[in-house]
Amino acid sequence: xxxxxxxxxxxxxxxxSNNEAFARITVAAFAAQLDPTIEELSDIKTAVSEAVTNSIxxxxxxxxxxxxxxxxxxxxxxxxxxxxxxKGIEDIEIAKQPLYTTKPELERSGMxxxxxxxxxxxxKVESVVGMGTKVTMEKKIADKNTNEEKxxxxxxYV
Amino acid sequence: MQIKYLEQxxxxxxxxxxxxxxxxxxxxxxxMDYEIERHMPKKVIFNFDSVSFMDSAGIGLLLGRYKIVNxxxxxxxxx
Numbered sequence: 001x002x003x004x005x006x007x008x009x010x011x012x013x014x015x016x017s018n019n020e021a022f023a024r025i026t027v028a029a030f031a032a033q034l035d036p037t038i039e040e041l042s043d044i045k046t047a048v049s050e051a052v053t054n055s056i057x058x059x060x061x062x063x064x065x066x067x068x069x070x071x072x073x074x075x076x077x078x079x080x081x082x083x084x085x086x087k088g089i090e091d092i093e094i095a096k097q098p099l100y101t102t103k104p105e106l107e108r109s110g111m112x113x114x115x116x117x118x119x120x121x122x123x124k125v126e127s128v129v130g131m132g133t134k135v136t137m138e139k140k141i142a143d144k145n146t147n148e149e150k151x152x153x154x155x156x157y158v
Numbered sequence: 159m160q161i162k163y164l165e166q167x168x169x170x171x172x173x174x175x176x177x178x179x180x181x182x183x184x185x186x187x188x189x190m191d192y193e194i195e196r197h198m199p200k201k202v203i204f205n206f207d208s209v210s211f212m213d214s215a216g217i218g219l220l221l222g223r224y225k226i227v228n229x230x231x232x233x234x235x236x237x
Contacts, residue, residue: 049211108218
């Protein structure tokens, strides 16, 4: 998507687990201007939480590092980019498989990428071993006002 | 998290609250395992009524407790 964005935010956090809540709430607050439903908001929060947790546990393996979150609004689409400079993913296709985890001892469910893929409309994962990983997600937020107006109009004519 | 244990029925209740993510599960896991080991209940019941957010870390937490409970042939149920 090369179209010019309408709005943009940037957030840089340390890879500490207590920043997970901060990151997802910040992105959700930014997304609020698209007037999402509660359900859409919790989808966004969960997807961000998964990506940030992945960076902390797998990317940096609980060592200190920086996670960069960029979010953009294009018309009615929210685009979120979450990038780390951690160890990277060797095989993205295997990592994306449901229930696959490299850290079962930490009681990871292996559902991170599956949740991101299902809760968002678009998911792209780019990674270079030793350099880091970047996750890009997009979600279309339905325009409720136009629907409401349409419904009202329909009611009016019926 | 509210913890309740019924001695005569050997029931252990965990009422979870607010947000469950990778950060909060560390503490929850420790507390839950402590209570399970201490009481050795017949049945463990999780209540998610007051939970406002949960991600895959919460699934991992539940599956982990389920495994422990299963291993010892207890039963666990989720409300």
